[in-house]
Amino acid sequence: MQVTMAVAKVPKFGLVESGDSVELVERPRGGLTAILADGQRHGRSAKRLSQLVVAKAMQLVADGVRDGAVARGVHDYLYAVRDGKVSTELVLLSVDARTGTLVVTRNTHVPVLVRRGDGSVLRLDEPVEPIGMRETLRPVIAEIPLEPGLVALAMTDGVYAAGRWHGRQWPVEALEAIVREADPASMQALADRVLAEAMRLDEQRPADDMAVLAVGVTAGGEDRIRRMSVTMEW
Secondary structure: OEEEEEEEEEOOOOOOOOOEEEEEEEOOOOEEEEEEEEEOOOHHHHHHHHHHHHHHHHHHHHOOOOHHHHHHHHHHHHHHHOOOOOOEEEEEEEEEOOOOEEEEEEEOOOOEEEEOOOOOEEEEOOOOOOEOOOOOOOOEEEEEEOOOOOEEEEEOHHHHOOOHHHOOOOOHHHHHHHHHOOOOOOHHHHHHHHHHHHHHHOOOOOOOOEEEEEEEEEOOOOOOOOOOOOOOOO
8 A cells, every 4th residue: 555645734814833843754564653742832932842742742753652642642752841831732643554544633623534445434522632731631533444546534623714804603513514525546635725714714814824734545555665745835
């Protein structure tokens, strides 16, 4: 199978730096993990916070720590270094080659949407707190078997709540419809489409930092070549 991951993000209107951070890391036993963190507040302080969280998560994933323990470890670290005074919403999407599953680890109020190979869409929205504020905290974890046609969509609350200040916040059903018709081989198109719609709802002036993370699974080819492409604008 072949896995494609794509990101689209933009800072809050009027700011240069986004408090949303996304990084990808290879799993030592096979696979790939995408880490999405939304730091509290906006601007430089939020960026430093989300980068702190993402860097710690990357280290733990690279060390072979399981995703649930990664989330708890990052929480413990953030709680210790910031004295429980700041929070971060955290999502890990892992394509685990060893188990043949997509592992979704959430500490965010924003749902993660997963379209399975049969076209049905799972809405992963079990209530859970962000990391950093309480001494003891657990993530919510879901495992979905990998299969061609699978698509997963994660986003920060700037995307999920887009349009709220203009009285036209989109329903999650609209996002599900977009995910249902997405091409798993074109995840950049999916991420770009969701971000563009969120910006349209905010009249091209994002009321919050926005980040979209999309993962798609296809049958793949036989060359076993791994490719990565990055585009950044500022």
